[in-house]
Amino acid sequence: AQKITQTQPGMFVQEKEAVTLDCTYDTSDPSYGLFWYKQPSSGEMIFLIYQGSYDQQNATEGRYSLNFQKARKSANLVISASQLGDSAMYFCAMRNTGGFKTIFGAGTRLFVKA
Amino acid sequence: EAEVAQSPRYKITEKSQAVAFWCDPISGHATLYWYRQILGQGPELLVQFQDESVVDDSQLPKDRFSAERLKGVDSTLKIQPAELGDSAMYLCASSLATGTVGGYTFGSGTRLTVV
Numbered sequence: 259a260q261k262i263t264q265t266q267p268g269m270f271v272q273e274k275e276a277v278t279l280d281c282t283y284d285t286s287d288p289s290y291g292l293f294w295y296k297q298p299s300s301g302e303m304i305f306l307i308y309q310g311s312y313d314q315q316n317a318t319e320g321r322y323s324l325n326f327q328k329a330r331k332s333a334n335l336v337i338s339a340s341q342l343g344d345s346a347m348y349f350c351a352m353r354n355t356g357g358f359k360t361i362f363g364a365g366t367r368l369f370v371k372a
Numbered sequence: 373e374a375e376v377a378q379s380p381r382y383k384i385t386e387k388s389q390a391v392a393f394w395c396d397p398i399s400g401h402a403t404l405y406w407y408r409q410i411l412g413q414g415p416e417l418l419v420q421f422q423d424e425s426v427v428d429d430s431q432l433p434k435d436r437f438s439a440e441r442l443k444g445v446d447s448t449l450k451i452q453p454a455e456l457g458d459s460a461m462y463l464c465a466s467s468l469a470t471g472t473v474g475g476y477t478f479g480s481g482t483r484l485t486v487v
Contacts, residue, residue, distance in 0.1 A: 301483065303476075
C-alpha cells in the first residue's frame with residue numbers, strides 16, 4: 259500500500275534562511291511521481307514541484323528544490339531564502355505513474371519569523 | 373491565468389439537511405477530482421472523473437454522497453443528509469488527463485460547517 263509520512267507537524271525558520279521539510283514515502287511500484295503543495299491560510303492548494311521516480315536529477319523550481327533519495331524513499335522539500343509569505347501548510351504527495359490516485363501526507367506547518 | 377472555480381466559498385448547514393458544491397475545472401481538463409480535507413489532515417480523494425465517467429469513487433460514502441459530471445465539464449458534489457462529521461474543506465482539482473506528469477490545479481475550496 260502507498261503511504262506518505264511527514265513527521266514534522268510544525269517548523270520555524272528565520273526569514274532569509276533555508277529550511278528543509280521532511281517527507282518519506284512507501285510504495286511497491288517502480289514508477290511514481292512525488293509532489294509538494296503549499297496551502298496558505300486561504301485554503302487553496304498550490305502546486306510547487308514535481309519529481310519523477312526515474313528522474314536522474316533533483317527537481318528545482320525557483321527557490322524550491324526537492325532532495326530526492328530513492329534508496330531511502332525520501333523526498334524532502336528545501337526552501338531557500340525563506341520569505342514571510344512562505345508561512346503556510348506544506349503537503350507532500352505521491353502518485354503512481356499511470357495510476358489514478360494522488361495521496362497526501364498530513365502536512366507540515368511552516369512559520370517564517372521576521 | 374486559468375483557474376478552477378468552486379462555489380460556494382463557505383457553507384453552513386444543519387445536520388440532516390442537503391448540501392451541494394459546484395466545481396468548474398480549467399477548460400480542456402478531462403480529469404476532475406473531489407477531495408475532502410478534515411482540519412489538520414491532508415486531502416483525501418473522494419471521487420475522480422475522466423470526462424463524464426467515474427474512474428475512482430472507492431472512498432466516497434455512497435450512502436450519503438453523490439457526484440456527477442454530466443457533460444464532462446463542470447461537476448456537482450452532493451451530501452444528503454449532512455452529518456456533523458462532514459465538516460471539512462471540499463477541494464476540487466483538475467488536470468489534462470489521468471496520470472499527467474506534474475501537479476493538479478486546485479480551486480479555492482468550499483469550507484463546510486455542519487451544525
